Amino acid sequence: MTKPHAPGHDLVSRLRFQFETYGDARTFTFLRESGRHLVEEVTTLHELDRGAREVAAWLGARPEASRPVLLLFEPGDVEFWPAFLGCLYAGVIAIPAPLPYDERSMQRVAAILRDADSSLALTTAKLHDLLAAGIEGLGLDRPIQFVATDESPLADADSWTMPPITGNTVAFLQYTSGSTGNPKGVLVTHGNVLHNVAAISEALSVSPASVFVGWIPHFHDMGLIGQLVAFLNGVNLVAMSPLAFLKQPVRLLKAISDYRGTVSAAPNFAYDLIARRVTPEQLVGLDLSTWEVALNGAEPVRRRTIERIKDVLAPAGFKPSAMRPAYGMAEVTLLATFSRGVQRYLDADADALEQNFYAPAIDRAVSLVSSGEPGPGIDVHIVDPETLDELPEGHVGEIWLRSASVTGGYYNRTAETAERFAAHTTVGAGPYLRTGDLGLLHDGELYVTGRRKDLLIVNGRNLYPQDIEEFVQDVHPAVAGSRGVAVSVDINDSERLILIQAVKAELLGDAGYPELAAAVKSAVARGFDVPAPGVVFVNRAGIHLTTSGKVQRASMRTAYLNAELTDVVHESTEALGASK
Amino acid sequence: MNANRRPILRWLTAQLASYLEVSAAAIDPMRPLAEMGVDSVHAVSLVGDVEAHFDIDVDPTMIFDYPTLSHIAEYIGAAVAEQQEAVA
Numbered sequence: 001m002t003k004p005h006a007p008g009h010d011l012v013s014r015l016r017f018q019f020e021t022y023g024d025a026r027t028f029t030f031l032r033e034s035g036r037h038l039v040e041e042v043t044t045l046h047e048l049d050r051g052a053r054e055v056a057a058w059l060g061a062r063p064e065a066s067r068p069v070l071l072l073f074e075p076g077d078v079e080f081w082p083a084f085l086g087c088l089y090a091g092v093i094a095i096p097a098p099l100p101y102d103e104r105s106m107q108r109v110a111a112i113l114r115d116a117d118s119s120l121a122l123t124t125a126k127l128h129d130l131l132a133a134g135i136e137g138l139g140l141d142r143p144i145q146f147v148a149t150d151e152s153p154l155a156d157a158d159s160w161t162m163p164p165i166t167g168n169t170v171a172f173l174q175y176t177s178g179s180t181g182n183p184k185g186v187l188v189t190h191g192n193v194l195h196n197v198a199a200i201s202e203a204l205s206v207s208p209a210s211v212f213v214g215w216i217p218h219f220h221d222m223g224l225i226g227q228l229v230a231f232l233n234g235v236n237l238v239a240m241s242p243l244a245f246l247k248q249p250v251r252l253l254k255a256i257s258d259y260r261g262t263v264s265a266a267p268n269f270a271y272d273l274i275a276r277r278v279t280p281e282q283l284v285g286l287d288l289s290t291w292e293v294a295l296n297g298a299e300p301v302r303r304r305t306i307e308r309i310k311d312v313l314a315p316a317g318f319k320p321s322a323m324r325p326a327y328g329m330a331e332v333t334l335l336a337t338f339s340r341g342v343q344r345y346l347d348a349d350a351d352a353l354e355q356n357f358y359a360p361a362i363d364r365a366v367s368l369v370s371s372g373e374p375g376p377g378i379d380v381h382i383v384d385p386e387t388l389d390e391l392p393e394g395h396v397g398e399i400w401l402r403s404a405s406v407t408g409g410y411y412n413r414t415a416e417t418a419e420r421f422a423a424h425t426t427v428g429a430g431p432y433l434r435t436g437d438l439g440l441l442h443d444g445e446l447y448v449t450g451r452r453k454d455l456l457i458v459n460g461r462n463l464y465p466q467d468i469e470e471f472v473q474d475v476h477p478a479v480a481g482s483r484g485v486a487v488s489v490d491i492n493d494s495e496r497l498i499l500i501q502a503v504k505a506e507l508l509g510d511a512g513y514p515e516l517a518a519a520v521k522s523a524v525a526r527g528f529d530v531p532a533p534g535v536v537f538v539n540r541a542g543i544h545l546t547t548s549g550k551v552q553r554a555s556m557r558t559a560y561l562n563a564e565l566t567d568v569v570h571e572s573t574e575a576l577g578a579s580k
Numbered sequence: 581m582n583a584n585r586r587p588i589l590r591w592l593t594a595q596l597a598s599y600l601e602v603s604a605a606a607i608d609p610m611r612p613l614a615e616m617g618v619d620s621v622h623a624v625s626l627v628g629d630v631e632a633h634f635d636i637d638v639d640p641t642m643i644f645d646y647p648t649l650s651h652i653a654e655y656i657g658a659a660v661a662e663q664q665e666a667v668a
Contacts, residue, residue, distance in 0.1 A: 035637045036631050036632070036635075036637060243624060243640060246621060246624040246625060246628065247624055247625070247627055247628025247631065247640075248628045248632065269621070273621065273625075277625065481601045481602075504602055504606060506602075506603065506605060506606050507603075540600070549621050549622075
């Protein structure tokens with residue numbers, strides 16, 4: 001633990017210390033969409049603290065609050081914060097969850113309520129009736145009571161008293177992983193948050209003069225912890241909804257320019273979106289020279305995106321050193337490694353990488369992006385996931401973490417928690433968090449190379465599906481720029497590579513599907529020195545994507561094995577390469 | 581049918597083609613967007629660009645209420661006409 005700036009090892013004392021120091025001097029500015037414009041709504045930290053005490057005083061007298069309390073608010077809405085902070089102040093476990101918008105997302109909320117055994121949900125007056133009606137008839141054993149926290153005060157703020165809270169008190173459950181029907185809640189303690197916030201603040205040089213600008217919603221760990229970093233450093237915060245950003249990505253840049261923003265965080269796809277949709281005309285008059293940290297995390301960081309964003313934003317004074325890839329996950333509160341402003345890449349030899357070690361590229365190269373160095377108080381180890389031997393620098397293995405930022409496991413899941421959070425190496429070192437991600441350390445920096453479960457092992461060599469997927473793009477114009485997945489399946493006791501690839505029929509030219517399949521097979525076979533893969537061509541709609549546009553390999557693999565692929569236009573998966 | 585519908589449809593087709601990185605000829609205005617692999621980020625991008633280009637307010641649920649580009653073009657044509665009448 002780094003030295004505390006303020007008394008107390010719990011989040012509440014630290015937050016209140018900052019709120020008392022900066023209560024009227026620092027603000028949370030929410031840029032609310034009103035028609036086609038953004039309208040500024042300013043709340044002081046003092047007002048947030050008062051609202052939190054009102055909610056906390058009320059929660060203190062509610063027996064249902066002995067179990068986790070669900071929070072359902074509009075993404076970006078400032079009303080979330082008095083409710084969330086109120087839970088913290090009351091020592092009540094909060095669950096910040098995404099607002100449901102259809103049957104499927106409502107089912108996920110129901111599954112979370114079941115998993116956490118909750119019976120109380122906080123929301124706004126506007127959403128109250130809609131949510132209460134929606135949750136009815138979902139077959140929950142325990143009735144759920146919805147309460148609006150944004151109307152008249154629920155209790156007198158001055159009647160709140162600090163309950164006994166320590167660093168080990170659970171602050172909130174982060175339901176980020178697991179399928180719709182089987183969500184897993186990461187158990188984050190007050191001590192976890194303080195440790196990770198201290199690491200982030202130090203690694204990114206956050207000071208009270210920083211200005212945070214963002215759009216990541218509070219139910220995403222990057223949004224939630226990001227805003228807590230702001231509060232715990234007493235900085236000004238400017239936020240907009242994800243919808244406001246996605247409609248007009250230039251709005252984020254304009255807010256950074258207008259408010260002299262210094263820190264903004266987003267997943268890689270958002271930087272890609274900015275690079276593709278922001279025009280040179282829109283950049284005229286914007287000044288991005290104050291932007292010190294453009295954190296890039298929560299999904300694989302692409303070299304092409306980093307290079308594109310630097311070029312596109314250079315005319316507005318964007319500093320190349322601002323782009324900061326980072327690596328982390330909810331299981332370690334948020335972040336484990338950070339780039340410190342000098343971006344490194346490795347051109348790794350593809351053959352060596354398949355043998356699980358790094359060597360400078362001789363022939364076929366794979367470009368790896370550094371996710372930076374471990375944060376203060378965070379140990380990163382690379383471990384062979386089969387033998388559990390710790391591996392030296394330059395070797396690819398599973399990323400294992402040890403830190404006070406590593407969370408308390410999954411709520412009410414003892415076996416999965418023990419397996420994931422209490423791993424030991426062959427020599428008995430531990431406990432470590434097993435991330436399930438693969439990577440290597442080189443000169444003290446972490447390079448993430450893939451996810452363990454997506455790994456393809458063909459003829460004893462490890463192949464990374466994303467490498468094959470990228471490679472296929474260059475085979476023919478009809479597949480360039482289209483999504484595809486490379487998965488491995490077991491056929492007759494051996495692993496077989498299957499490519500499921502979207503095709504633009506209009507760009508086939510003189511070739512037919514059988515010719516295109518043949519070209520892809522021979523190119524992949526030659527390029528990766530593997531037996532010709534099976535090939536399935538589909539229309540664009542046949543590729544399963546997440547809501548953020550990532551390909552879902554596991555889901556596609558299952559669909560293939562169950563013969564449930566849709567939009568198939570051609571299949572050529574006979575082991576001998578005959579088309580059917 | 582609104583007389584402005586054709587240029588609106590041409591503009592919509594060009595926008596969607598740029599998001600999907602395909603040629604405009606590959607976009608079928610009668611085909612539901614979901615079937616063409618339009619994800620939520622593309623859908624919201626389209627709403628934002630429609631608002632800025634036509635200077636009208638668009639509800640993000642437009643994509644659900646008007647499932648094809650042809651439907652969306654009708655909707656935009658009507659909204660623009662309504663706005664011009666309000667100004668006149």
